[in-house]
Amino acid sequence: MSFDLIVKNATLADGRGGIDIACKDGRIAAVEPGLEAEAAQMIDAGGQFVTPPFVDPHFHLDATLSLGRPRMNVSGTLLEGIALWGELKPLQSAEEIAARALRYCDLAVSQGLLAVRSHVDVCDDSLKGVEALLEVRRQVAPYLDLQLVAFPQDGLYRDPTAEANLIRALDMGVDVVGGIPHFERTMAAGAASVTRLCEIAAERGLRVDMHCDETDDPMSRHVETLAFEAQRLGLQGRVAGSHLTSMHSMDNYYVSKLIPLMAEAGVAVVPNPLINIMIQGRHDSYPRRRGMTRVRELRDAGLTVAFGSDCVMDPWYSLGSADMLEVAAMGLHVGQLSSRADMAWCLDAVTANPAAVMGLEGYGIAPGCNADMVILQARDAIEAIRLKATRLKVIRRGRLIAETPARIARLDLDGRPGAVNPSDYAPDV
Numbered sequence: 001m002s003f004d005l006i007v008k009n010a011t012l013a014d015g016r017g018g019i020d021i022a023c024k025d026g027r028i029a030a031v032e033p034g035l036e037a038e039a040a041q042m043i044d045a046g047g048q049f050v051t052p053p054f055v056d057p058h059f060h061l062d063a064t065l066s067l068g069r070p071r072m073n074v075s076g077t078l079l080e081g082i083a084l085w086g087e088l089k090p091l092q093s094a095e096e097i098a099a100r101a102l103r104y105c106d107l108a109v110s111q112g113l114l115a116v117r118s119h120v121d122v123c124d125d126s127l128k129g130v131e132a133l134l135e136v137r138r139q140v141a142p143y144l145d146l147q148l149v150a151f152p153q154d155g156l157y158r159d160p161t162a163e164a165n166l167i168r169a170l171d172m173g174v175d176v177v178g179g180i181p182h183f184e185r186t187m188a189a190g191a192a193s194v195t196r197l198c199e200i201a202a203e204r205g206l207r208v209d210m211h212c213d214e215t216d217d218p219m220s221r222h223v224e225t226l227a228f229e230a231q232r233l234g235l236q237g238r239v240a241g242s243h244l245t246s247m248h249s250m251d252n253y254y255v256s257k258l259i260p261l262m263a264e265a266g267v268a269v270v271p272n273p274l275i276n277i278m279i280q281g282r283h284d285s286y287p288r289r290r291g292m293t294r295v296r297e298l299r300d301a302g303l304t305v306a307f308g309s310d311c312v313m314d315p316w317y318s319l320g321s322a323d324m325l326e327v328a329a330m331g332l333h334v335g336q337l338s339s340r341a342d343m344a345w346c347l348d349a350v351t352a353n354p355a356a357v358m359g360l361e362g363y364g365i366a367p368g369c370n371a372d373m374v375i376l377q378a379r380d381a382i383e384a385i386r387l388k389a390t391r392l393k394v395i396r397r398g399r400l401i402a403e404t405p406a407r408i409a410r411l412d413l414d415g416r417p418g419a420v421n422p423s424d425y426a427p428d429v
């Protein structure tokens, strides 16, 4: 049998080395050692680590790359970011939003990031962001799976036209129902918004992904309502709570009751480590709270936990580079996930786990899956995170769509090696 592509000599996440991955008609046909077969294209992975593509379960594609327009966020807080975004919205056209989003997707592909769930602000009666990102979703479909969340940034009830706009956005083809209960005027209004949004999702058979409790307030408890509504409406496995930073500050007894409810309700958890560590704790003196939700405890209770990047060069965050290994590294540090098993799990948190949150089909390195993968300049998952490893080759549906030369420095030192490959330093443990 002749294949379209064979990736030779790959090392996989389960530790198997010397594996050949054969691809045919956009799917993986075989994953086995010593495959003797013909292929139109052969790629030698050289024993390097091969992973399914990175997946970002939480992003804002309508705001990305707008840093500095019309001004910078001086306080660094979430609320100034929202105010600044409100100033920018009337200034930008659908064409500008689409152009920036497409440019970001180019960067994402170069980083092996081939699936993104992006929120799109529906609190703009023109819905130009929705129009722009629906067009971007269509254009990038051959190389990137873009899922859109209807996000009432200014509050479902706080903004008088938000609910009508959210319904219009869903009618236009936006995939997922979003929300922001902690931004409503009262806790009661926040809870009511969660109920209403979950009902809209249940009526339409859609998933839910809500910005939820993105504060340091230990009494911000909308995730409780989210889990309760997920269970009541039969949405188990289809609801994600993004951020959940208030859980960092909650009373421990209350959390011991909350986490089992979330587990029963099948709610997934999407912390955004870079943004949470940068934005939360701004009202503290010292000690200053870390502002990331209880990743280890939620994971150990059986919940799906996926790390998102949230922002790249926008009103909330000045940095970022579509690098999900940077996101994983920050999640690892802030969550103190330092055992070897925990560090390796942090790669799952930016690959398989967000793929499950998004409901991606055919994800993984196994026969029958989509022929999508990334060859990294690393030996394994831990080294990939440690080095923010170079994406040597990015493959989508069996086609090579991006490549980056290996990072190897030339040295000119008497009596020392002539070159340094950062991937040559790992101890055998």
Ligand code: FE2
Residues within 6 Å of the ligand: 058, 059, 060, 119, 211, 310
């Ligand atoms: Fe967000």
